[in-house]
Amino acid sequence: MTLNVSHIQYFSVGDGPGIRTTVFLKGCNLRCPWCHNPETLAEAPQTLCYAQTGMCVSSGRQMTAEDVVDAVLADLAFYAPDGGVTVSGGEPMPDAAAYREVIGGDLDLVLSNINRLVASGAHVRARVPIIPGFNDRADACQQMADLLASCGVRAVDLLPFHRLGSGKYRALNLPYAYETVCPPSGEAMRALAAVFAPRFAARIET
């Protein structure tokens, strides 16, 4: 089995508990216009060329599962007690067959998957990007909170939008609709976290 890997990031400290290695896979079925990792959208290999530094970075190589495991195990010593590997993307499980194989569920029913995860006793944290003009309002967050609560989720991480990815769009020669959008203020984030706070362990990721 091979995986289409965009890149592997060591010492990921914002992608789950403990010290982690994040494997970013390429290819995504969604097209979120605010996406900060645009090189993970397409499945085909791409090269990012940064004008400021003249540096070029390639994204996309086929790796066997064993190679990925080896790359992840290089940092094994750092993972205790609750770190490890985070598979990210792109969409890590775009293939319904693979999806069924791993979880035994149906790709279409995202909510039922969350329900299953919660029912299986998994520790589920919903990670909700807060995107200006899209869901950075109290009513939108209220709806999200109702939805997640109905699935039995009890913990929420709010990820404030940032435009750190704008350089990547330019490096890929792609337009970025969010280039000039400013990140939500700390105050606004705290107000939205308060919407979740009564029913969730809510946290703002920094």
Add this chain to the structure above:
Amino acid sequence: MTVTQRLRAEIEAPIAGRFAPQVYRADGLRNTTAATDVGRRADGIRALFATPAPHLYENDWIAGSIRPLWTAAGKDQTKNASDVVAAYPERGFLTNADHFSPDYRTALSLGVPGLSRGIDHALAAHADKPEKVATLRAMQVTLAGLRDRLTAHADACVAQNPAGTDARLAFIADNCRALADHPPRTFAQALQLVWMIHTCFVYEGRYAMALGRMDQYLYPLYENDIRSGTLTPAFAQQLLENVFIKIYERRALLGGDDVVNIAIGGMNRHGESEVNALSDLILDAVSACRVPGPNLSARIAPSTPDNFLNACLTVIGTGLGYPALMNDTVNIAALRRYGYAEEDIYDYSMVGCIENFITGKQPPWSDGRFDTPRYFEYLFNNGASFDGSTRGLDTGPVQDIPTMAAFMDCFEQQLLHGVAEYMRDFHQKNTLPEGDLRPSPFLSLFCGDCIARGLDINDGGSVYPSVHGAALMGVGTVADALAAVERVVFADKALTLCELKEALLLNFEGKEDVRQMLLHAPKYGNNDPFVDKYAVWFVDFLSDAFDQHKTPDGGGIYVAMAANTSNIYAGQRIGATPDGRKAGQPLSDAASPSYGRDVNGPTAVIHSVTRPDYTRVACGTVINQKFSPSMFEDEKRAKLLRLIRVYFDKGGQELQINATLPETLRDAMARPDMHRDLVVRVSGFSAFFVTLDKAVQEDILQRTQQG
């Protein structure tokens, strides 16, 4: 404002007059009737300690200031005093003058009278040896100078407070008076004695005098006072702050920082943690002062509790830059190679920035710089530097070298030649003319076994011989250069040594293609054994080479991998190197990878930099790492703690962590070249700060300030 903040304001108040300690010393030297050089020096020192009128700050609880060294003496009087003092030249850094960690433990247990009795015993034992008698009498005179200074401070307090109604002045007076006649009986008295001795060293003109393991030698009296209810932790911390903020006097009044190393934590011979309540108080006190000067080192052992390491990280996260984290396991194994007694090894402290020191049992420290990348010039250019200004060993035409093994052989010959040259230079500078001892009677009081032996600290008095530190510059530059030669020249055969030589001599002018090839070879700090093996070799080979040499009195030549900023100066004088570095650019810093070439994050750096054997680096290493302030918030701090534990488990020796505060980010925006290694990490994303757009950098600045 806290007492400490008020004291700081007093310290910063302008001072009148001229900084002229020689005026006091000259008075003693003019009036001396001593028959020996050491005796006359002692009279000068006693006058230096005893004559200046004490300065008491209004917020002082522990007395002792350098303000009295500013005098109203005119230009002529000062010049005249300088001439008198010049007849008694002092030792300098290379001749073991300072950078010393005194035996405060013994000083506190004996006190002034106990030290004096010790000298009397030794005088009786050595009565038939006139030189020893003169040395011991001189020690006794300088000790009397310390006693005079304590008494003068007590008297000054009483004079200001005749009715005894001011509790603070009465406190200082009682402590100083008691110390003149008894060993310290309280924590405050112990701290007062240490500070009075320390400032005496500063009066003498010594620099980088360590305070050593304060949490250990002050603990018995601290515990006693706490138990008896005569001291609260809060007041103890205030007294510690009183001392630490006054280290800053030197910067405020003289300009330039002192580097007063304080070692906290550590383990004992059984591997048990020696962290105690004072370790935490010292950490908090240093943190509250927020001044450069107290150079705090935390000795971290496997048994060091997480909550202490956590407290250290919290302080580092405030942007203070210390404590530096030291791996006890590695330092102790490194010192053990030199044959010290086990109990002395475990009681090690540091002087200056990071230099390991057998507390109070060896002469003062000296060190020098060994610029390893320089030897590529001699190798590539038939024994001449690229600019032709210096000559080294000629190992033959570089283009004739057939294999990587042969190339290594030539480079090793170059280094051995350099080491021999370095040692010749050191011996020349470290050795004084026969009969020119330049004794230090006061300093000798605080170094075992000078009193019992009746010998000066630099004349065989100390338990152990002097050691010297050879600071190896440029491990990252050299490892990268060797890996580039192996990959580009010998493995890929993309370049000949002749072409490489041409490119280096041209400083890559018109040879950018060659430089790019070299830059694309594996680089140290990315967990790539292909290049990391050369760092392993670097440490083994050079520590072996320096192990063949000794100091004049038979001590070891320790190697160090620490740079401060001298990698920048060293780099300015070294031509282009095969790693793709251009002439004049900085060398790699300390034991770290070359700047900006470690691109896989801190775990990869740790894999690489823990491959060399640092138990061969007895002086110490420095690895600098920067993290954003959010890494020091509760949840992420636990991850940082884990990172450090793994780094030390894997054999890392030292870690100097800096939090990138908003001012750092602003500086990085203004001067991106100086901050190429600055990484920002958010959920699912990381990037080098300097590669981001201005607007995005502003976003991060905003985020940092909110955090």
